Amino acid sequence: MKSLEERIIKDGEIKDGSVLKVDGFLNHRIDIGLLQDIGTEFYRLFKDSGVTKIITIEASGIGIACIAAQYFNVPVVFAKKSRTSNLTGEVYSGQIYSFTHQCFTDIYIKKDYLSRDDRILIIDDFLARGGALDGLIRIVDDSGAHLVGAGIVIEKAFQGGGDIIRSRGIRVESLAIVESVENGRIVFRDQ
Amino acid sequence: MKSLEERIIKDGEIKDGSVLKVDGFLNHRIDIGLLQDIGTEFYRLFKDSGVTKIITIEASGIGIACIAAQYFNVPVVFAKKSRTSNLTGEVYSGQIYSFTHQCFTDIYIKKDYLSRDDRILIIDDFLARGGALDGLIRIVDDSGAHLVGAGIVIEKAFQGGGDIIRSRGIRVESLAIVESVENGRIVFRDQ
Numbered sequence: 265m266k267s268l269e270e271r272i273i274k275d276g277e278i279k280d281g282s283v284l285k286v287d288g289f290l291n292h293r294i295d296i297g298l299l300q301d302i303g304t305e306f307y308r309l310f311k312d313s314g315v316t317k318i319i320t321i322e323a324s325g326i327g328i329a330c331i332a333a334q335y336f337n338v339p340v341v342f343a344k345k346s347r348t349s350n351l352t353g354e355v356y357s358g359q360i361y362s363f364t365h366q367c368f369t370d371i372y373i374k375k376d377y378l379s380r381d382d383r384i385l386i387i388d389d390f391l392a393r394g395g396a397l398d399g400l401i402r403i404v405d406d407s408g409a410h411l412v413g414a415g416i417v418i419e420k421a422f423q424g425g426g427d428i429i430r431s432r433g434i435r436v437e438s439l440a441i442v443e444s445v446e447n448g449r450i451v452f453r454d455q
Numbered sequence: 456m457k458s459l460e461e462r463i464i465k466d467g468e469i470k471d472g473s474v475l476k477v478d479g480f481l482n483h484r485i486d487i488g489l490l491q492d493i494g495t496e497f498y499r500l501f502k503d504s505g506v507t508k509i510i511t512i513e514a515s516g517i518g519i520a521c522i523a524a525q526y527f528n529v530p531v532v533f534a535k536k537s538r539t540s541n542l543t544g545e546v547y548s549g550q551i552y553s554f555t556h557q558c559f560t561d562i563y564i565k566k567d568y569l570s571r572d573d574r575i576l577i578i579d580d581f582l583a584r585g586g587a588l589d590g591l592i593r594i595v596d597d598s599g600a601h602l603v604g605a606g607i608v609i610e611k612a613f614q615g616g617g618d619i620i621r622s623r624g625i626r627v628e629s630l631a632i633v634e635s636v637e638n639g640r641i642v643f644r645d646q
Contacts (some may be wrong), residue, residue, distance in 0.1 A: 322514035327521035377484040
């Protein structure tokens with residue numbers, strides 16, 4: 265998605281040589297017009313997949329998933345990262361490892377909100393080593409629903425998670441794929 | 456908002472006699488059509504306030520704020536509940552007390568994303584004792600921006616926070632105001 269790549273180059277920040285930060289338009293301050301363009305593109309890619317539900321993970325996936333869900337006319341379910349007193353009843357759970365924050369996090373989705381008849385699209389903001397996506401895929405598998413694929417805004421290909429998950433036969437569509445971030449220069453994979 | 460009240464009665468769950476749960480359409484599984492109706496109503500209420508930015512708090516406020524922001528054509532900034540390694544630079548911070556979870560939580564917004572020229576609308580899913588809303592108001596005050604008011608989906612009036620904040624001269628518009636939840640029966644304030 266050319267306009268997204270241009271936005272990443274214009275407003276993304278590179279820290280410590282290779283960390284790409286997109287706080288200014290995607291992760292903390294959110295450009296809603298950009299999210300509409302992203303949602304439209306996910307719809308173009310997955311409109312023939314019979315999607316019945318979009319799932320994502322709190323917190324930064326939620327806005328992207330909700331805007332995109334309008335085009336599919338389906339509900340969103342977001343995985344929670346803590347099992348608070350509000351989360352009652354039976355849950356699907358998984359454990360994900362964040363290399364960014366160097367810790368394990370448990371994630372939960374209430375069983376009532378996934379069904380064997382669902383055709384699930386996973387949406388998330390980032391895909392790096394694939395920990396979060398793998399955790400969501402395992403929850404979809406546990407539920408017996410059909411996974412149609414994953415829509416990712418920014419994939420950091422040099423961290424390998426996307427290609428490992430694709431090699432398992434799962435459709436992963438990333439709107440911008442960063443091949444490398446070196447000396448402040450971002451190189452995208454041709455798509 | 457009559458359709459919201461009807462939805463709360465139809466699909467809300469009452470736990471322990473007085474806890475209202477709306478996980479099935481607002482907080483965990485999200486009905487996007489309902490969020491569009493909510494966003495349209497917030498726009499009707501605040502369209503003449505010159506809103507330049509919507510702020511909310513992770514996680515359950517984000518979807519509501521993003522959908523609503525489309526009608527105002529403004530960006531969203533969400534307060535983060537942890538200061539991870541991703542959150543660099545100077546921040547506005549506040550501390551909120553959650554009576555639901557009986558703990559203090561720090562919240563942060565990067566200073567770059569609020570400006571003295573902003574006219575801020577706060578949007579959140581719930582207003583009970585007002586801890587989260589008060590924390591966001593203090594951050595807006597610290598930034599020097601103008602607060603036009605708060606748009607809340609569900610206010611639990613029997614916990615008092617909304618009326619305390621209104622008594623400070625702040626405009627609080629709640630789309631459904633629950634006066635009481637007793638023996639499984641929800642009573643709304645007439646609006």
